[in-house]
Amino acid sequence: MSEVTINQPYGTPTWIDLGVADLERAKSFYGALFGWTYEERSSATGPFTMCLLRGRRVAAFRPRSAADPDGESWWQMYVAADDCDATAERITAGGGTVLQQPKDIGTLCRTAVVEDPVGARFSLWQGRALAGCEYVNEPGTLVRNDLATSAPEPARGFYADTFDFTLDGNKDLPDFDFTFLRRPDGHEIGGVFGDPGAAASRWRTTFEVDGTDEAAARAVAAGGTASEPTDAPYGRMADITDPFGTAFGVITRLPAGRAAAEGE
Template identity: 90%
Template sequence: MSEVTTNQPYGTPTWIDLGVADIDRAKAFYGALFGWTYEESASATGPFTMCLLRGRRVAALRPRSVADPDGESWWHMYLAADDCDAATERVRAGGGSVLQPPQDVAELGRTAAVEDPVGARFSLWQGRALAGCEFVNEPATLVRNDLATSAPEPARRFYGDTFDFTLDGNKDLPDFDFTFLRRPDGHEIGGVFGDPGAAASRWRTTFEVAGTDEAAARAVAAGGTASASTDTPYGRMADLTDPFGTAFGVITRLPAGRDVAARG
């Protein structure tokens, strides 16, 4: 099922948003790329724009904030937490930093912005009226997140200790330093990619699309950029950037590679 109506288990990537300087330009780009429509909202933390697919909330756009890496633009990932305040303390105890303490976002939920010990930023999400992305694992929605870092060992240790993830190697990509992160129930939520050339540690978002080459062409036509598409054991992928330089991936999954999805 691609529809999500209840809070995800602890540590599952459950929501994404993007801080941008020009909301209207971002709406035009992602509308052309994914067919999203939009709904304006507001909370005590400021205005934001809900991104909708078939009327359901799948992401958000907002003004840039402390949660965004300085001088960079990245889709910001939220991990599910039944108790945002307790999860924030676990992040701190594991060697991470708290960038924004827990706070309510209207009636939608409770969130905190944090940073892991290798410098990757993410947030926690305790869903109330909004459990998280209401569609996932289908075209124009979130399919997975992976951490790229030049310091994979402390990253693996932090996420294992803080979110109770187990760690598994990847036999499909033996030439890469890639470790699957799995919840205690065995469900894969993403992975850690050890990249010696990574200039900074960042969580990278991948969206599913119906056709990778077609999505790349739409991105370029809308003012972004696209790499050449490549075939992997999981599907056909491309690296895109939006007009703000936000890097993200798209994938058309192969039937044999449907388990690339990283949400439950």
């Protein structure tokens, strides 16, 4: 178990949410898949639903809005920012775009929606009352995010310059164009995957599960789809698509992969 009670270091993926058109169906699907329960909340920006694991906040659902691209759905990644406004300016200076200016979400956080130079959207999270996901790196919670893009070089340069990440090759996957992104303290926060066939640049979320085959079966039974689980260097993985077309990954990590992700 990895419990988070304070704001994560700058640039760390720290929160996720999903825009949904059918809240009850989303609650049913993810409840069956991850065992989540829910808490309805509201702020000056509108209603939202907290996703809970053992009573702790691990994600959120929000109503889909005009800001969500038509025909697409994906888990939105938020990265930790000590100063949301200053980070938004740094993103613009690095060639990115601020799509929604910094604003407060009640007392929870200050946030902004941004886009990198290759078109991948993500958000910023300056934690206040909520540091971010209160559990990570355990079954039913966020374990990693990776960027898939057909333009990996400008993406790598942008994230290294904007968030002070170092870039590190992956000897375990020599046939793939994959680069680890690491904080200055050496902690891996995700990676950039160069995919010439990527139709759009997107950050992809992966959740930890206790049994990939079982999770894939639960996803299908709850109305989603799942790829055939496969073994990879860091664990057993499957691709899941929820009833809204949202694609994400699940993994049951091997001990070595678990230690690497948690900085042990």
